[in-house]
Amino acid sequence: MNREPHIAVAGATGAVGIEMIKTLEKRNFPVGKLSLLASARSVGKKLKFRGTELTVQELTHDSLVGVDIALFSAGSSISKEFAPAAARNGCVVVDNSSAFRMDETVPLVIPEINAGDVKLHRGIIANPNCTTAIALMAIYPLHQAFGCTRVFASSYQAVSGTGAKAIAELERQVDEVVHGRPVTREVYPHQIAFNVLPHVDSFLPSGYTKEEMKMENEGRKIMHHPQFRASVTCVRVPVYRAHSVAVSGEFEKAISVEAALAVLRNAPGLDVVDNPAKAEYPLPLYQAERYNCAVGRLRKDCAMENGLCFWVAGDQLLKGAALNAVQIAEELIKLPAPATRRENEKAALAVS
Numbered sequence: 001m002n003r004e005p006h007i008a009v010a011g012a013t014g015a016v017g018i019e020m021i022k023t024l025e026k027r028n029f030p031v032g033k034l035s036l037l038a039s040a041r042s043v044g045k046k047l048k049f050r051g052t053e054l055t056v057q058e059l060t061h062d063s064l065v066g067v068d069i070a071l072f073s074a075g076s077s078i079s080k081e082f083a084p085a086a087a088r089n090g091c092v093v094v095d096n097s098s099a100f101r102m103d104e105t106v107p108l109v110i111p112e113i114n115a116g117d118v119k120l121h122r123g124i125i126a127n128p129n130c131t132t133a134i135a136l137m138a139i140y141p142l143h144q145a146f147g148c149t150r151v152f153a154s155s156y157q158a159v160s161g162t163g164a165k166a167i168a169e170l171e172r173q174v175d176e177v178v179h180g181r182p183v184t185r186e187v188y189p190h191q192i193a194f195n196v197l198p199h200v201d202s203f204l205p206s207g208y209t210k211e212e213m214k215m216e217n218e219g220r221k222i223m224h225h226p227q228f229r230a231s232v233t234c235v236r237v238p239v240y241r242a243h244s245v246a247v248s249g250e251f252e253k254a255i256s257v258e259a260a261l262a263v264l265r266n267a268p269g270l271d272v273v274d275n276p277a278k279a280e281y282p283l284p285l286y287q288a289e290r291y292n293c294a295v296g297r298l299r300k301d302c303a304m305e306n307g308l309c310f311w312v313a314g315d316q317l318l319k320g321a322a323l324n325a326v327q328i329a330e331e332l333i334k335l336p337a338p339a340t341r342r343e344n345e346k347a348a349l350a351v352s
């Protein structure tokens, strides 16, 4: 991999795309060249990167030619249309959509958990679901220490998880309610201001939503733990930014609050905020714009043997999307440069 790669952000004008640009800058990613891509609607828009205004171009197959790493956040259908062709042309796509997450040939990566899977890529690497990523930041270290068999969880998901239009919907509805005007709806099936919706993503025949099944399906793949089980209820709440998840986990080994705290305090990318006497616990308001997730409210689960309850919160635009994607790109540029075709041919001759 080129050590100063040509990077493209596909979906650069969206809620995640904007954070990707900021994250590349803040983490001093060694960007050789940056292409900002979006739909035809955004062509000509200017976005700043390292003090320079860059012009947004339309995402086309041609706009990805010569790109080393493309960070995609323009939705599943766009990823399916553009990512495989870009990968065939030598670009590595880090995809935020759900399009390839469960594809066996595509690594699904949270660098703090399975950074080693990055090297298995064949041109596409998937970023996990945002709620799953935030919950696993606490579940995985506990699993390593105590063996997590299953979790029961409820999410409290911010509107920015649905994208820029949903942020505008909450702002508009709050204003409408406060000023006594009729509430208008475009994004969600019900009013989200001053309400909570037990409905994230579409319903499956089982009664769970697609979003709810991601924690089990993606969790198994990321943690290399095929027996992991997760029963989840996903809820949209009128919070602008940062998701929270209430988790009850069951473990193979005996678990105490003290032993769990000792493990969580050493977990990468995670802060422990757990002082109930002082009303200190993770809050989405304060997790917004932070790289680390936070865990607190630890207690023995009173309804399960070897059970532990906890509350984890994190900025889903960052750890659930932009930050995780940039961390994957950081892993990519650490990989040894691919051998040239001539070197590969020599190696093949030597073997035969």
Ligand SMILES: NC(=O)c1ccc[n+]([C@@H]2O[C@H](COP(=O)([O-])OP(=O)(O)OC[C@H]3O[C@@H](n4cnc5c(N)ncnc54)[C@H](OP(=O)(O)O)[C@@H]3O)[C@@H](O)[C@H]2O)c1
Pocket (backbone or CB within 6 Å): 010, 011, 012, 013, 014, 015, 016, 017, 037, 038, 039, 040, 041, 042, 059, 072, 073, 074, 075, 076, 078, 096, 097, 098, 128, 129, 130, 160, 161, 162, 163, 164, 165, 316, 317, 320, 321
């Ligand atoms: N929001 C989150 O917290 C989050 C977390 C994890 C994963 N994701 C995933 O990331 C993706 C984007 O989410 P978002 O929240 O950033 O959505 P968003 O705010 O609605 O942004 C969508 C982006 O996609 C672009 N786009 C739409 N149609 C396009 C087309 N035909 N060609 C090229 N670009 C097109 C938009 O460009 P225009 O501005 O030109 O329309 C915009 O830049 C989704 O797959 C989502 O599931 C989101």
